Amino acid sequence: MAGHERLLLEFYRSMNAKVYILAVAAFVVGMAELIIGGILPLLARDLEVSIATAGQLISVFALVFAVSGPVLLTVTSKMERKRLYLVSLFVFFLGALLAGVSPNYAMLMISRIISAMSASLIIVLSITIAVRIVPEAYRARALGLVFMGVSSALVLGIPLGVLVGDKFGWRVLFFGIAGLTIAAFGLIYRQLEAIPPGAVTTIGQQIQALRSLKIVSAHLMMMLVLAGHYTMYAYLAPFLETTMAMDAQWVSLSYLVFGFAAILGGYLGGIFSDRLGPKKAMLGMVAAFALALAALPFSVKIPGLFWVFLVLWGALSWMIAPAQQSYLIETSPETADIQQSLSTSSLQVGIALGSAIGGMALDQTGSVAMNAWVGSAVVGLAFLAILYSIRR
Numbered sequence: 169m170a171g172h173e174r175l176l177l178e179f180y181r182s183m184n185a186k187v188y189i190l191a192v193a194a195f196v197v198g199m200a201e202l203i204i205g206g207i208l209p210l211l212a213r214d215l216e217v218s219i220a221t222a223g224q225l226i227s228v229f230a231l232v233f234a235v236s237g238p239v240l241l242t243v244t245s246k247m248e249r250k251r252l253y254l255v256s257l258f259v260f261f262l263g264a265l266l267a268g269v270s271p272n273y274a275m276l277m278i279s280r281i282i283s284a285m286s287a288s289l290i291i292v293l294s295i296t297i298a299v300r301i302v303p304e305a306y307r308a309r310a311l312g313l314v315f316m317g318v319s320s321a322l323v324l325g326i327p328l329g330v331l332v333g334d335k336f337g338w339r340v341l342f343f344g345i346a347g348l349t350i351a352a353f354g355l356i357y358r359q360l361e362a363i364p365p366g367a368v369t370t371i372g373q374q375i376q377a378l379r380s381l382k383i384v385s386a387h388l389m390m391m392l393v394l395a396g397h398y399t400m401y402a403y404l405a406p407f408l409e410t411t412m413a414m415d416a417q418w419v420s421l422s423y424l425v426f427g428f429a430a431i432l433g434g435y436l437g438g439i440f441s442d443r444l445g446p447k448k449a450m451l452g453m454v455a456a457f458a459l460a461l462a463a464l465p466f467s468v469k470i471p472g473l474f475w476v477f478l479v480l481w482g483a484l485s486w487m488i489a490p491a492q493q494s495y496l497i498e499t500s501p502e503t504a505d506i507q508q509s510l511s512t513s514s515l516q517v518g519i520a521l522g523s524a525i526g527g528m529a530l531d532q533t534g535s536v537a538m539n540a541w542v543g544s545a546v547v548g549l550a551f552l553a554i555l556y557s558i559r560r
Contacts, residue, residue, distance in 0.1 A: 198321030394518025
């Protein structure tokens, strides 16, 4: 057996079933957060609200996720980890169930808040438990599997959700998420042993790590990149329907293409960061991201060109994060763990901000194509933020 094959076999043997179960839970959470973007038109029609109003369901989820994660982790720092995981999954199940039976927009919004609070704990616990149940040499790979669960929701969950929602209604999707949550609950209950709580970074320590404007502006860059991205991405389904007259099958295919491009972008982003250095990589990729967004509405005139820019946009949306993570570790190695936690929160704040900005742009202009140009302008601000950070 070749050397690399032996290493691969050793890796899979070390990855016990528990890590894959954690990845499944991460996939379910990713589905709950991301699925709304693909079914915005369905939600708006059924609940008799505007698409912009329906888009706020994305903003609220992301904002609650960003704020509640650090707070809840500190509040529950002394609770046994398996028990906390099960409680979080049960609350998440209730949130998904409530979403499925929501008679109106207000009730659906409440369900999103419940789901976001529990989801923030599920993701953090999945990450922290994964690195504790595998040998030290395989911790990075275990984390990769957990994050692959979230990315799988982007690649498979949203396209499938668009098709299922169009055929059976959007409520079926949330009942499906509730069912998957119960399955994850059963697997965690049977397979995971009790795990004592470990050391948890307090909120005060996290705030203390933000004393440097160089660090703050780096987080601001990523927040603005996601804000610009979600100004358009949160409203991609109505954009495809109105500008290109796509039906549910083509919308689903578009999300599938975008998802694969995003995962490829995450891989390429790490390569570019290693070869060019994180500073040059971030400047180049943020500038390219702004241009790709600005060009998207023009590309719909030529279908072939649209797919090129969709792939470029999707890849760039995930290419920037690895460079930013490397930059944070390089800039402040002594607070690297805290910076990774803060980076996750800044991403969610960016998603919330972008969804809100996109809704306002749609309300003001009545044209979803305008969202791409507004998003490009926001990414332009991200370029200025990272330029400021690098020059300090």
